[in-house]
Amino acid sequence: MLNDFRKGMGNVELGERKQRILAAVVELYIRTGEPVGSKTLVGVLDNTVSSATIRNEMAELAAMGYLEQPHTSAGRVPTPMAFRLYIDKLMCKRSLSQEDRDRIDAMLMQAAGDPERLISEASEALAETTGYAAVTTAPSGRSVKVKRIEVLRVSPCSAAIILMTDSGILRSRICRFDRDEVDGSLLQMLSRALNDCFCGHALGDIGLPQVQSMAVSMGEHSLLCAPAVTAFFQLVQDTSEVEISLNGQLNILRHPDYDNIHARDLLAFLTKRELLTGILTSMPTGLRVVIGSESKRPELDGSSIIATHYKLGGQPDGSIGIIGPLRMDYARAIPKIEYFARAMSKMLDEIIGIDRQTDNY
């Protein structure tokens, strides 16, 4: 949108050579982290023009807002606007090598079968291959549906409540009754009541009112079952919290772009899971790159987020992405993320998708 605005100012066609220069500046800057001077660029452009010409072009690019100088006698540094253009138009994605694919496949394969594990494993693997911090969210919890609820006795006076969702997740919680001993028929009754009331319902639709009215429906037993009902409610709350997996925070410290303070600020921000999920879930479907200044968060100022959605049964499900300094290696990282999203979608469909269709519960 900022982009469109600029377009309106007349730089729709940036000129073949300007584009090449800008792309070269961005790439060099990404590689070295240092301002790029005109002489350096002569070589990159195959010595077809002199440094003076490049200087002129760069001066114009600077005037247009794509480049800026840290100080008078330094090279040029790309502005966020330049990154934006580079990512949207100029960049050539580097497709993955076969080794890369194989390695990623191998890493993901370790978690085959367990969706929750898959998500955390993917996050870890992504952090490792990219060298940035990776973040992955599980399917937005509130829309997940209850598939079944089980109540198992654990000791004479306590029971485990087990919640199964249609996304293949299992969660449990132990509750203790106020009596010395609770008989099996009560647990059975409880189990039946829970299933009758909540099977097929989205977790987000199960609130305190619903749970309470269910408790009331148990009549004389409702009081005795109160601890179990509370536990069930907490279980639903827990499960509907969007699960989020964050890995490779250390990679941030490794990056020279982050000094101690900035690294700390960013890491502090990353520990606030709600904020992170907020940003990720509010992003439009498809690959999306958020450059520091674009997100409103000051903590993310020197950083970029690249993320996309993976799918389940063709529908967008959770997000997977990375967070790193502004000068990330977008050309390599983006294809990796896309590959991860595809691979995860495929694996998830294998694990869950089929069941979903064949099931008639």
Place this chain on the structure above:
Amino acid sequence: MLNDFRKGMGNVELGERKQRILAAVVELYIRTGEPVGSKTLVGVLDNTVSSATIRNEMAELAAMGYLEQPHTSAGRVPTPMAFRLYIDKLMCKRSLSQEDRDRIDAMLMQAAGDPERLISEASEALAETTGYAAVTTAPSGRSVKVKRIEVLRVSPCSAAIILMTDSGILRSRICRFDRDEVDGSLLQMLSRALNDCFCGHALGDIGLPQVQSMAVSMGEHSLLCAPAVTAFFQLVQDTSEVEISLNGQLNILRHPDYDNIHARDLLAFLTKRELLTGILTSMPTGLRVVIGSESKRPELDGSSIIATHYKLGGQPDGSIGIIGPLRMDYARAIPKIEYFARAMSKMLDEIIGIDRQTDNY
């Protein structure tokens, strides 16, 4: 032990005044992080002696190996040996204020009922109150016993295997059978076989041979059940891994003692959970302080670990502790850790202990 060795060298009695001076140096150094000079100490010792006298004493302490100078004309910095002595003999623990206790109690109370949650909550709370990184290990997984195993159908061709331990932990894993549909009787049979074979056994005793022989005992069904058996085995492996909760890593970055590199090294070390558990579990029972150089790990050189065990039914169970720079506020941190350990022991006994006794499974 190093201590004993030094004692043999003749400084058993360090002299009242030397002790006071050393303690003061350590405490000042802990507070400021800067070398301590003789003039500063005059005030601390109530102006009873002159700086020259203190200089003499300090020279002797330096000769004994308790103090050293970063350079000729700087104050003195305590050596690890001095910290050792300070912690073992000189320090006055600062007991917790009532507010502190209340706050800690409140934080732990949030997790009442769920042992796993209690552990992670305690870790978080400890990190927060001390301002260092906190680490907590759950009961050593291998000695935990299987209490019960449940097999629940999840879809026509997949099932969840649920493992309950006597430490109150519930873990589950989903497995998929190679057929389109598996009938309930098979699942029941599987459940019975698993329970017969493994109930009451320690997780550490359940290895591949045991699991395989159990599979064989299922005769004609063993092939069909293979995925479930594999899943069960993995479940046992997972569950017997010592769970470890690490919090407040960011606090390390906040500490001026750690520059970017050292912080990174330490944090990298902390992510290697096996190493961390290794150190924690190998520590003798009771409160223990490991000063940087004492652990053989070079990554821990500038850091200290303070840890103790919490108990379950009177027996040492897991560990809880903190990791921070050498110049931690031991006098305050140690009582806090001890309080956490006591509080956790109590809560765990309430949750689990009673069940263990009354159960007759």
Place this chain on the structure above:
DNA sequence: ATTTAGCACTCTATTACTCCGAGTGCTAAC
């Protein structure tokens, strides 16, 4: 009209140097 060479100019990072002050160790007096 564009491109290029040449040059003056600007600004930073580096190095060398000086100086200040904190703190010591030693000696001699108390």
Place this chain on the structure above:
DNA sequence: GTTAGCACTCGGAGTAATAGAGTGCTAAAT
């Protein structure tokens, strides 16, 4: 055994000089 006094050491702050990278502009070349 303690203290005052003093010479000495050494790191850190501040300053000045220097080198170098890179620019912008002008005038010539294509």
